Amino acid sequence: MCLWFHNLFKTINLALKNIDQQSLLKSCSPGCSSLAYGAMEELGPFRVNSDGKTLQKNRYSWNHAANVLFLESPAGVGFSYSNTSSDYDSSGDRKTATDNYIFLVNWLERFPEYKKRDFYITGESYGGHYVPQLAHTILHNNKKANKTIINLKGIMIGNAAINDETDNRGMYDYLVSHAIVSDQTLHDIRTFCNFSSGTIPIQCPTALDEYNQDVLFIDIYNIYAPLCNNPNLTAFPKKNSIVADPCSGVYTHSYLNSANVQEALHANVTKLKYDWESCSDLIFSSWGDSPSTTIPLLQEFLTNGLGVWIYSGDIDGIVPVTSTKYSVKMMNFSTKTTWYPWFFNREVGGYAEVYKEGLTFATVRGAGHEVPRYQPGRSLSLIRHFLKGTPLPTTKRQP
Numbered sequence: 001m002c003l004w005f006h007n008l009f010k011t012i013n014l015a016l017k018n019i020d021q022q023s024l025l026k027s028c029s030p031g032c033s034s035l036a037y038g039a040m041e042e043l044g045p046f047r048v049n050s051d052g053k054t055l056q057k058n059r060y061s062w063n064h065a066a067n068v069l070f071l072e073s074p075a076g077v078g079f080s081y082s083n084t085s086s087d088y089d090s091s092g093d094r095k096t097a098t099d100n101y102i103f104l105v106n107w108l109e110r111f112p113e114y115k116k117r118d119f120y121i122t123g124e125s126y127g128g129h130y131v132p133q134l135a136h137t138i139l140h141n142n143k144k145a146n147k148t149i150i151n152l153k154g155i156m157i158g159n160a161a162i163n164d165e166t167d168n169r170g171m172y173d174y175l176v177s178h179a180i181v182s183d184q185t186l187h188d189i190r191t192f193c194n195f196s197s198g199t200i201p202i203q204c205p206t207a208l209d210e211y212n213q214d215v216l217f218i219d220i221y222n223i224y225a226p227l228c229n230n231p232n233l234t235a236f237p238k239k240n241s242i243v244a245d246p247c248s249g250v251y252t253h254s255y256l257n258s259a260n261v262q263e264a265l266h267a268n269v270t271k272l273k274y275d276w277e278s279c280s281d282l283i284f285s286s287w288g289d290s291p292s293t294t295i296p297l298l299q300e301f302l303t304n305g306l307g308v309w310i311y312s313g314d315i316d317g318i319v320p321v322t323s324t325k326y327s328v329k330m331m332n333f334s335t336k337t338t339w340y341p342w343f344f345n346r347e348v349g350g351y352a353e354v355y356k357e358g359l360t361f362a363t364v365r366g367a368g369h370e371v372p373r374y375q376p377g378r379s380l381s382l383i384r385h386f387l388k389g390t391p392l393p394t395t396k397r398q399p
Contacts, residue, residue, distance in 0.1 A: 092288030128160025154307025170323025222368025313367030
């Protein structure tokens with residue numbers, strides 16, 4: 001069984017005149033929906049058609065590999081809510097991990113047939129916080145109770161926020177290497193926006209203004225993707241295409257705000273005063289604790305024998321492959337299997353490296369921030385090998 005967290009980063013315009021170190025390092029924040037992105041636009045069994053009313057099957061759904069549970073978290077995201085409005089002002093990583101654990105324990109009580117199943121947690125983006133912190137909470141409570149409450153076997157995170165300093169440094173390095181940001185802008189950011197410093201010189205906002213202008217007219221989550229230039233529903237569904245539709249978020253928004261759909265999903269039973277949105281504004285400006293790194297948690301899991309995989313879509317510009325490579329390097333692991341191409345459908349699906357401590361790092365070729373959206377076949381191969389605990393294939397001949 002697999003639990004999925006999305007929480008796509010919600011980008012902030014960094015060109016603030018009164019910018020401080022916290023707003024610089026937290027240039028992206030949690031608050032987006034696993035149902036919207038994970039279930040309806042990435043790895044779920046269906047995709048929403050361009051009419052906003054009908055569905056098509058996803059032939060590469062992760063349901064072919066596992067039972068998948070999508071969790072909209074924390075309260076205030078998507079259809080999730082709290083009866084206590086002040087909860088929205090106290091959201092943070094620790095509270096989210098506690099709430100997610102309570103939900104999961106109660107869900108397993110409601111569906112006890114899943115209690116003894118092998119359990120895995122996966123996610124992307126700010127899931128690089130949610131996934132490790134929930135896993136840590138599960139391990140802690142298993143040890144405290146001296147029994148297996150949740151049979152956790154491993155975690156997998158993609159294009160994930162892992163370590164603030166390397167996430168930021170890697171992003172700018174990536175954009176320069178892909179001819180999006182200039183060498184001069186990178187030099188100015190490195191000089192005036194020291195990610196480990198407590199003060200920000202006046203030149204830093206100017207450098208960030210240049211960065212903002214460079215990325216303003218592209219999709220930073222997939223630097224080669226087309227933009228949604230016609231955000232209107234169609235009278236009839238468009239013909240299916242293997243290319244991700246840049247307007248898919250428009251279709252999902254219409255679909256999940258349909259009264260009939262909400263009734264069928266048993267969602268919004270309290271009749272929220274606001275529309276369902278893919279990203280929440282309720283918690284966005286009031287996020288509390290957010291550790292600068294989750295690396296110690298990843299190391300803890302490997303010590304406890306859990307499977308840990310980290311993957312990166314290689315054309316994501318928000319938490320790019322360079323950021324993740326820098327973060328992995330900080331762990332000082334010993335290489336077991338050196339960098340190699342892995343294959344899917346007789347083509348290179350990406351590249352991978354395996355470490356003696358148990359970590360597998362893999363890239364997914366041609367994928368943006370939301371890997372299952374842009375490369376659904378390759379992402380399904382990835383999750384299958386992760387769950388089986390087998391290496392990604394090194395030859396064109398697939399097992």
